Structure formats: C-alpha cells, structure tokens
Amino acid sequence: MELYDGVPRELSALQKKRTLYQPELPPSLQGTSVRAVFGDTTTAVDMYSSSLIKEAFPLTHGQRLAHFLCEAEALPSSQLIRESSVNKCNYWMVRTTLHWVFYIKLLHYRRLIRDLPLLGGQLENSQQVLRLIMGTLREGKHETPRALAFMEEILTIRERVGVVFCGRQAPGGHNVIWGLHDAIRSHNPDSVLLGFVGGTEGLFAQKTIEITDEVLSAYKKSRVTSNNDAAHLAEFFSKIKCSTQVVGVPVTINGDLKNHFVETNVGFDTVCRVNSQLIGNICLDALSAEKYYYFIRLMGHQSSHIAVECALQTHPNMVFLGEEVETSGPTLQNIIKEISDGVQARAEQGKYHGVILIPEGLVESVPELNALLQEIHSLQNEGVTTENISSHLSDKASTLFENLPSFIKKQFLLFPESDNAAQLSQIEMEKLLAHLVDLEMSKRMKEGTYKGKKFSGICHFLGFQTRGALPSQFDCNYAYALGHVCFYILAAGLSGYMAHITNSKNPVNKWKCGAIPITAMMTVNQEFQFPGATAVGKLALHPAKLT
C-alpha cells in the first residue's frame, strides 16, 4: 500500500515500476562536477534582429555558448564547476520534495482532499499540487498554523533557487525540478529549492523583487512566452545589479521552441505518443465500422509539428499541414474539393471510411479565413461589440462570414489571446471541414456526379486529453537531465541562458549538455502584424514552424 493522490491504495505493477524509475543521466552529468567550456559569443540570426537585441538587452546580449563536459575531459581553457561555486549564488527555493512534505501534512484538511481526486490519478505536475496547497493555506479557513509556519520558515531561508512554471503544463515538467533538486542537494544538502505557486502570478505575488511597469510593458502585446520572460528578467536583474540569475528550460508540448540550437522540447514526445495511440485506435475503428470519416484536430498552436509527427506514426488517409497550406494558399473551397475528391475516389473503390488529421493552426493558415479573423480581431481591438462586428466587416470578409455555419461564426467572434492570436483550441476547424465536405458530397450526389453512399463525418479534438498524460521515458530523462544542467548554469554564474541538450535522438549516454544565451535565439517576426496593431516586430523567441 502506498499513498497515491493522497489515498492509500495498492499500486499496479506498472505504477510501482514508474515510482521506482530513476531517469538516466548523460556521462557529463554523472559526476559531482562538470567542466564548462565557453565557445563563441553569440549574435542574432539576422542583422535587423541583431541591432534590436543590442538595444533591448544592452547588458546580456552576445553572451558566449557554454558546453558542459565531464571533469575528466581536461581542456586547458575549461572552468571546473562544483559545489563551492553554487554556495555563492543567490538562489530562491524550496526543495522539490516540498510538495510531498506539505502534501502529507495537509492530507487531513477536508477541502484539499475533496479537490485531490481532480488530479485523476496523476501527480506529475508539482505546480498544480503547490497551487492547491497554497490555495488551501491562503484561505486560512482551517487550522493551518503549523503548516503555515513551516512554509514561512522555508520562505525566509535566504540562499535559495526559485522555480517558476509559466504557461500551460507539459508532461515531464516536474522532472526538471526533480533533476535540479537532485543536483542542488547532491552538492549541498542544506540547500532548499523554492517553487513559485501559480506560475508568473506567484512570482509577482512573492514580491521578492519589484517588477516595475517598465519590465511588465516589455511583455505586453509581444509574443510572450516563458523564455522571453526569462531573457527580460535576466536583463532587468543585470541592470539593477541584482545577483539573481535566470535560467530558461525548453518545456512545451507544441514542439515549436526549436531552432538551430534547440532540438526538442519536454512534453512533445509524450503528447505525440499519446495522440498517435488514440489516432491509431480511431484508424482501427474507421476500418472496422467502414462508414465514417474521422476529422481529427491536433493541438500545436500555429505550427504543425504534432500533426506531422502523428501522421508519420499513424499513416492517416490525409493530413493538412498549416505551413504547406500557407505556402500554397488555397481557398477554403479548394481544401473542401481536395477532401471531397479523396472521398469520392475511395468510394469508387468501395471504401466509405477514412482518417484526416488537421493541426489546430490550420484556420490561420487558410488565407481568407486568416484575413477574416484578423479583421474581426482588429474591430474588437477598436472596441466594436460582438453583435456589431459582422456589419463592420469589409465586403469580402462579410460574404465569407455570412456563409459560414453558425457554430463557427460564434467561435470566430471569440476574443483573441493576449498576443492577438485566435483562440485556436476553441475554433472547431475539423467541424467546419466535415460540415462543408458533407454539403459538397450531397451536392455531387444530387447532380449525379457522386453515386456512392452518403458521406458521414465524425470529429475529434485531441488536445486536453494528452497535455496531462504521464510523461514518456524520453521526456522523463530529458527533463531530469535539463534540471541538472540548470544547476550547473547557476553554478557557473550564468544568467539569461537556456539549458541545452544535443544529440537527443541518440541514447542518453551520447547526449551533450550546455547552455545557450536566450537572446541568441530571438528574432523579429513580422508575421504577427495586422491592421490596427500598435506593436509589431517585437523581439521574441518565435514559435518555429515546419520548414
């Protein structure tokens, strides 16, 4: 019997095996110290971005690449990083096991227990647990003085490392903390690690550092992502001569934090595997039922990495990649014709089933739909109310809008995210396609050009089911190793860097570790311009599209 989600119960053989799993570490991280080798200073990919970076990050731009090697690999120019150096650095923190400690301490609080089942069998994301616990503590509705005192005691420890989760969770994120914790603790058992609960909000609420409007304003209206925040914080700390260091970690299910330095992101492997399993199941069902076309929309924001990876794993009948669509620029009607022709050709072979994958960003890749969305967002920015939007559209946009089915009209009118991107998870593009293909096939049937059975589409959106999945072995190892790399970045006194692992397609014992200045990955992206936008061309780590 073990405690699992706070409830004592017999773990399954698989669950037991998971709890015993010790992630692997690449050779350079297996010792008690690493040798840091510094490479070239960095610059931006293009000249325009480069000059903007110098302006925006006067103190932290152009830092050198860092590689972490085994201590034994004695290079003349290398710097030995070990525990002594860490003691000097100013770090925020609670040991990662904090949430376990609290967890057990607080088990008798009724409200917490009532909320726990929501975790649904998984405790991979420490942020959630911490948030739960903090929520419980903050309300102060029950006898928490001892727990609160304990929390305060930890918060007042002065040498500490702090971890902030920004954005939405990704499977494996917890292992970054685990790796960092193990590395910190193996060097100094007295060290503690603090987690900021509630993500960025928690960081601000803590008030360990005054975040001015000036700092905040840098994020507004730009493609704010966790690692952009990290770069700005590092620059800010440097400016106010605060010795606090900031390190970023590539964690996102979308797999779009990818460039000439970063190979992959924590969470992407898990999400693609879980999605592929479900798509595989649906493919089998399609073949068994022999009467449905399944339209499956996959998460991934503007980029189609998840869709392409899942397509390679599962071999659907059709897959649309946003980037391809953007390049060839078809009309919605072209896409409907392409699918309908496929349906018709298969019907001629006696097949009335199939599986079609689309990325959630597809709606922004079809030029006319994207133009419509941008017009709507622009009107919303001008303060036009939802009811009045349709009467303010241009003629072309209005014609398109009025011909859309009502469910999708409503979704198009949703307010955009803070970065002016559409609420992609809420726009049922798969339904729109299935609906329009249905109309087209009925039309062909009426005209006598299609003589098969009635078309029948079923829609799925695979997103929320996979983002909370248990991490794959790769993500467990990758995140754990990145946590260790974070420690050595701090120990080496670096700030504004991202933890970095290369050779990730090979077994763990071939992985190479290092650190990349975040500014070296920033570019100016003009693509998010839209009529009426006031902030364009902001420096950011832009989502990497398929190329």
Add this chain to the structure above:
Amino acid sequence: MELYDGVPRELSALQKKRTLYQPELPPSLQGTSVRAVFGDTTTAVDMYSSSLIKEAFPLTHGQRLAHFLCEAEALPSSQLIRESSVNKCNYWMVRTTLHWVFYIKLLHYRRLIRDLPLLGGQLENSQQVLRLIMGTLREGKHETPRALAFMEEILTIRERVGVVFCGRQAPGGHNVIWGLHDAIRSHNPDSVLLGFVGGTEGLFAQKTIEITDEVLSAYKKSRVTSNNDAAHLAEFFSKIKCSTQVVGVPVTINGDLKNHFVETNVGFDTVCRVNSQLIGNICLDALSAEKYYYFIRLMGHQSSHIAVECALQTHPNMVFLGEEVETSGPTLQNIIKEISDGVQARAEQGKYHGVILIPEGLVESVPELNALLQEIHSLQNEGVTTENISSHLSDKASTLFENLPSFIKKQFLLFPESDNAAQLSQIEMEKLLAHLVDLEMSKRMKEGTYKGKKFSGICHFLGFQTRGALPSQFDCNYAYALGHVCFYILAAGLSGYMAHITNSKNPVNKWKCGAIPITAMMTVNQEFQFPGATAVGKLALHPAKLT
C-alpha cells in the same frame, strides 16, 4: 526486427513484451481434458418470459447449466471431455494463424499494403485483417491464384469450427479465437478453424447453411445482438436436425451483457481503463487551466456501466447516470439547473473549472427528450420525410423541439438504428448540456444572481478512441480462457450455450468455468415499446442497466 503491421521494424520494449505475453488459464483449463458437471435445468427469470421461451425455443429451452472442473476432481456424475469427443463434432474453420499465413503471403500485393497503415499500429482484430485479405482476393485484380487455391483448400476441409464476429469490435476479441485455436489444436493438430469474414454477412455469403426468411425474421425489429442470433441459430439447427453446434461468448465494450450468470464482458475492462486515463488527463488539465468545464460523453448504449466505472476511477465533479435520471424523471431544465447551481457554488469558492461525465444513453433517459425521439422515430417509420417531421409533432414535442439549438435538431432527426434505438453515438448530448448551461449562466449573470466569471464549457466524446485500444491484461486472460471454454462446450456436444467464467474479480487461478444456456438469460422487455411500434415484447438478451 520483426514484422509489425506488415512492415519490418524494431519493436519497442513494451511491444516485444506484449508479443511474448502468454495469457494465464484457470486451473480447470490447464490440463488436456475437463470434467463436465451438469447442474439444474434452467428457466427464465419470470413466468411470462418463460412461456414465450418455451414457444420460441421448443427444442433448446431449459437446458442444464454446465460446469467444467479439473479432470482430477472426480465426481461420480461428471463426464470426461477430451479430444475424442471433439472429433465427432461438426465444426467449421480456418486455423487462427490463417491471417498470419495469408498476411505474409500477400504482403507483396500493392493494394493490401496501401491499406495496411490504416491499422494504425495494431493488429488485435483478426476480423479486420481477414476482411482486408478477402477483399483483396475477391477483387481478383492481381495474381492471387496461389493464395486463392490455398484459401479454397482450407474452406473445403469438412470437419471444422467456424467463428463469426457480430456487431462492433471489442478489445480482446481476438484472444477468444486464440484460446479456442490453442484448445482445438492441442487436442487434434489436424483441426482447422474457419473465420467468417465480414461478420454476419460473411456467414450468410458462405451459404454453408440455408438461412430462410423464417430464421431471419426472428431477428427483425427485435433487440438483435450476437448472442440472440446464436440462440436462434442453435434452435434452427436443432429443428433441421443439423449437428452443427452454436456457442456464444460475452464480448462487448458496453459491459451490459450482465445478469445473474454473466459477471463481465470482454472489452469492458480495457475501455474503462483507457477512458479513465483520458478523463484523468482532462481532470488534470481542468485543474491546471482553471477556466473550463469539460463535458465528457462516454459510450455504453442505453446503460451507464462505463460512466459509473470511469467515475469511480477518476472522481469527476459530477456524473449523470441514465438509470438514475430515468427513475427520478427530471426535465431537461432540472438537469441544467442542477449543473448551473454546481457551477455557481464552485464559483463562489473561486473555482471556474470542473469535469462532468455523461453516458451516451442520457438523451433517452430524460423523459421529455425520449418522448420527442420516440415521436420522431415513429413518424419516420410512417414514412414522414425529414423536412416534414417538425410539422407533424404533437404540441408538447413541437415546443421542445423548436427550442433546441439547430445542431441537436439535426441529430435528433437521424434515422434510428434497426432496433429503433436512437443513434446515440451521433447525438451530442454533452454539447446540448454545455450550450444550455452557458445560456443559463449568462441569464443569471444578467439578472445579477451570478457574479462570477463567464462560464466556458468544452466538450468531448470518448468512444471511438477506446474501442480500438490494445486489450488490458484482464481482457487478454479473460478472452483467452473463454476461447478454451468454447472448445469444451463443443467437445461436450452442447449447443445454444454461452461460455462462462465466474469469480472473475479474483486472480485467474480462482476462476471457475462453465456454460450457460443462452435461453436462460432471455427476457421480455417492454421498455422498447413506443407509439406505432409493431413488434413489442420480443424475447431477447436485453442490455443490463445499472441497478
């Protein structure tokens, strides 16, 4: 490297482990023979059904229960069942490995290969593969003479056991054939096992026995399920003095083939586990996003077994059980109020997220919606066209119908299944609830009775993703043992029986095996009456609802 889906590729450690897995067998099935002990003769649960059963099954009603024990358990009255007896029975068949043989033989046929990726990484369902192969053979478009000759050679073997898959697939179904095959082959290596490709249609196309209109008519307009067919076939064979025996196996994901004899069904365990995993992931996401209510509809036809099992595993915030709703008889508005009150109460605690489970049969459990559906189906049976239905509805039904959102109106107008049940998988009850709760919360907000943030619902239907999943260990073992039981039922000369295992909640070494006359589980169910129906109160194995 192994062949996997016909493509040579490296299997993962987990896949290798799965291919090596040898299902366990209960003690009574581990030897080369069993002892059959016959119990009481059987009757129907109630008097009315009993007299109908006698009338409908004059030759096969009232058979005795059979228990299969280890040979060592020598009871004076027991009958030893071993290979010799099997040789006497008339059995249709192809060895189960047939599809593997064909599979490899046919790998060079282009069309087959083009279709294979659709299997999406799984080869659990031999029916699909057989169907694919037969399709390839039938078209005769390419050089198949050798394969065809091989097929014919097998088909002409006179002593054979035939397997027919009826209805939709369930994870683990394939293991029944595996178990049966192992049992048959271990007793007589020359035995072959035939599969009827394409399910029931394949059985008819084979024309090994003339199925008259009389036999067919017994199925029409009744709650036709695979095991009802089996009982009717057994009676029919008995009537024409054909020595062919018929055995049923409890295989259905819905878990509703359940009664005082049958404990559980092959596939139910897998589907509940896969669903619970996905719901658990969604629960975690709800807690992380803190802004969505997830409405999740689960498969299961009219009964809520899957919903209740998943709710026990995942502890959602709310679950509606069709059977409960049917008993208490709320209006749709009552249900919306109940959910909205919950949303409001949680908002007062600062919570804007939650997970609500509903069974797909819920729409038929809400009295007014069910009445509306029945009216529509009845009008459809009378030949009223879809366009004219709404004008033919009664006042009450019409008022309700006109107030429904358009997407659900369209789904309500779908033609019912052959047994007059609504097309539950196509009616998005979760969307209807989310839509109406949204309206209700907006109304309360306008009236000032709700002061929280805007309600936001996201809908999921978990069905097609799970039906094609790889079977759980329980389903693997259960199906494999049932396959063995089938062999001994045939060997004992029994017909019209269902393979039967009890003590299934205990480890496999505690399982007891036997056979139940299918007629002993049949009842007359008046519940499917509806205005205008011509056939009511037919004898059938009715889906078991929650009690």
